[in-house]
Amino acid sequence: MTTEQDSTDLDSHTDLGTLPHHSFFNRLYTGTGAFEVVGNRVMWFRITGAIIAIAILSIVLRGFTFGIDFEGGTRIQLPADGATEQSVENLYSTTLGHEPVAVQTVGAGSSKTIQIRSEALNAEQSNKLQNALFTKFQPKDREGRVSADAISIADVSSTWGGQITQKALIALVVFLAIVAAYITFRFERFMAISALSALVFDLTVTAGVYSIIGFEVTPATVIGMLTILGYSLYDTVVVFDKVDENTRGIQHLTKRTYGEQANLALNQTLMRSINTTIIGIIPVVSMMIIAVWLLGVGTLKDLALVLLVGMIVGAYSSIFFATPLLVWMKERWGPVAVHTKKVLARRASSGTSKAAVASAPVPANVKKTAPSAPRPGARPAGKRNKNRH
Known part of the structure; x- marks a missing residue:
């Protein structure tokens, strides 16, 4: 079926009075354009702007x-047999005279340990703390013998975390440059701008969530940030591919605007985006459960957190931000803007009431006019006078 035929079929179902009533899930799965996203883009832009501002x-x-790994310091670890986070924290404070940065439990069962994160300790402080921990908790090594060697103390330099961040930033710049070149070559520059804007949105909001909730930023977090960019980009390119298919040759048609066809593309890929997000989130949630209940906090939890937040944010940006932004740019510059004005002017002159008109902004020089009322006694159009020979 051609694009013009699709447009005709869709127009026949978009009259406000004849739009068939279907359940929410029926409209969601059929993807017939019943959900107005592009037409409500001003609202979504405001929501997106508020999220970014926060x-x-x-x-x-x-x-x-x-x-x-970013701030540096000393990491102390000992078996949790007989030790608790509170008792270890109290002993640390009593021994060294200041509070530790963090005390947390890692792992489960026989491998359960207590980790202490502290500011950088000198050799005297480290030995003093190790002796105090050994005297208090009598930890056992892997062979089951009571030994001070069961307490490990390691100094961590902030240089390594800085190197990881620097390399991640370089990888991010290269990634964005390749993405921009590919989308521009495969589709067009406006789609490239919209996709990159969505990626920046994903990074900003994910980082903001970490800041608001206070998640600890680790090298695993940085790696996860790069991972969610690929996920978000995939979802956006899928939608853009459908938009490109639906709007091919749109300038030769006069029934529907670019924004209406883009909104149809969003509806047609909406269920796919939802399914992809849900299927992606399920193993991430499972990984978080394993990290929290079985293995304790650590690298696995950090990676799962950033993936969970990034997937949700990426799904939002690909549906409610990238495509509406694309339509906003297309319908203000270039031939698509001229075509949109022509379509809306044609509707205004014919007085056609269309639900799809809401998916494209009405230019200031185009006024919607209602059809004039018939004169009293006038014959209906198309009727011939029977008395006329």
Whole structure:
């Protein structure tokens, strides 16, 4: 079926009075254009702007909770047999005269350990703390013998975390450059701009969530941030591919606008985006459960957190931000803007009431006019006078 035939079929079902009533899930699965996303883009732009503003304010005012790999310090670890987080924290404070940065439990069962994150300790402080922990908890090594060697103390430099961040930023710049070149070559520059804007949105909001909730930023978090960019980009390209298919040759048609066809593409790929997000989230949630209940906090949890947040944010941006932004740019510059004005002017002159008109902005020089009322006694159009020979 051609694009013009599709347009005709869709127009026959978009009259406000004849739109068939279907259940929410029926409209969701059929993807017939019943959900107006592009037409409500001003609302979505406001919501998106508010989300970005909150994220940036949190980043500026609250900042991030950086892990030991970024800030440096000393990491102390001992078996949790007979030790608790509170008792270890109290002993640390009594021995060294200051509070530790963090005390947490890692693992489960026989491999359960207590980890202490501290500011950098010198050799005297480390030995003093190790002796106090050994005297209090009598930890056992892997062979089951009571030994001070069961307590491990390691100094962590912030240089390594800085190197990871620097390499991640370089990878991010290269990634965005390749993405921009590919989408511009495969589709067009406006789609490239929209896709990159969605990626920046994903990064900003994910970072903002980490700042608001106080998640610890680790090297695993940085790696996860790069991972969610690929996920978000995949979802956006799928939608753009359908938009490109639906709008091919749109300038030669006069029944529907670019925005209406783009909204149809969103509806046709909406269920796919939802399914992809749900299927992606399920193993991530499972990984978080394993990390929290079985293995304790650590690298696995950090990676799962950023993936969970990024997938949800990426799904939102591909549906409610990238495509509406694309339509907003297309319908203000270039031949699509001229075509949209022609379509709306044609509708206004004919007085046609269309639900799809809401998916494209009405230019200031185009006024919607209602059909004039018939004169009293006038014959219906198309009727011949029977008395006329």
